[in-house]
Amino acid sequence: MTHHARLNLIMTATIIVLIVFLYFRPQSSGNAEYPLANEPAEVVRHLRIVKQQQEIVLKRQDGQWHLEKPVQIRADDEKVGKILEILQARSQQRFAKADLGRFGLEYPHAQLTIGNAHFDFGGFAPTTHQQYVATGDHVYLLPPRFALALPRNASDLVNPRLLIAGEIPVKFKLPHGEAALHDGNWRVTPQHAAETLNAETLKHWVQLWQSARAAELKMAAELGSDFVETGLINIGLQDEKEINLKVLQNQSSIVLLRAQEGIGYQFPLEIGRQLLDPNALVKQ
Known part of the structure; x- marks a missing residue:
């Protein structure tokens, strides 16, 4: 093959490669x-x-x-x-x-x-x-x-907050007692619980509910058989609506399941116990 023939072959191959590149490149120009x-x-x-x-x-x-x-x-x-x-x-x-x-x-x-x-x-x-x-x-x-x-x-x-903005509690029915707002002050029953719970502790407990964010969220169907139902919670709100929660527990966590929506809010045991019982704040 002569020198000119090789040169023509190289030029032809270069043109083919350029055509292929231009055909397949994305539609962009400059920036x-x-x-x-x-x-x-x-x-x-x-x-x-x-x-x-x-x-x-x-x-x-x-x-x-x-x-x-x-x-x-x-x-x-x-x-x-x-x-x-x-x-x-x-x-x-x-x-x-x-x-x-x-x-x-x-x-x-x-x-x-x-x-x-x-x-x-x-x-x-x-x-x-x-x-x-x-x-x-x-x-x-x-x-x-x-x-x-x-x-x-x-x-x-799902919003990880257990109680969202506008859900203002005025009454809690817990597995082991009740807490209700009367004349701007929180009171608990049975009465003997009040001996260890002062107004500041109860206020802190209610704020814990209002600020609680789940460590993990689970659909009801995702909760395994290791979770055992241990009670129910009813929360009365300022707007007269109610929230019903099922309490489920395994060895490492507590889940509060909003039954109507089918969403479980999972907390470590220590935080879950504090939500379930204001006396747990005193025992820290």
Whole structure:
């Protein structure tokens, strides 16, 4: 082969490689950034997540997010806010929404609907380790944090506070006695308990209930057979509503199960015992 023939072959191969590169490269130019959505988070009222064949539905009402499915209970607004951040996401790489198998989107790992915007989460780019996310007519590359914001299950989105804002207790019916608010002061029965409980201790005990945050949240179906039901608690609220809790216990923790919602709030034994009995605060 002559020198000129080899040179022509090299040039032809170079042109072919360049054409292939231009064909397959993402639709980006310079530092251009592509927004994924144009819907402000403030106006969104509905959110739906489908992951591992589980559906989670949320609704914003009176400025607060609530789970609608599979349970109906107050959601953690901070965690929902992390999910909504995808509405402000921008990507420097965008592809036509075709050949979904190439992006791991033929069977999405997770699906997210926020208002009118829908997102499918696919595989990862081998060089950048960013994730392919499809929405509208395009596929974008995003950091994996947007998928990591999605919950493993519904309990991950429940507000961990045992009593949320607005749930102001005025009476407790406990397994071993009662405590009620009278003329601005808390009193307990049976009467002999009052001998060891002063007003400051009772005030601290009620504040413990109002600030208590579960170490872990569990759906009722997730509670194992090692948990034994040991009693019931009824909490009367200022607005005349009531909260009913089942007390379940194993060797290391106490769970207070909000029976109506089917959510269990799990606490270490020491904290659980303090919630169940104000005398436990005196014995510390």
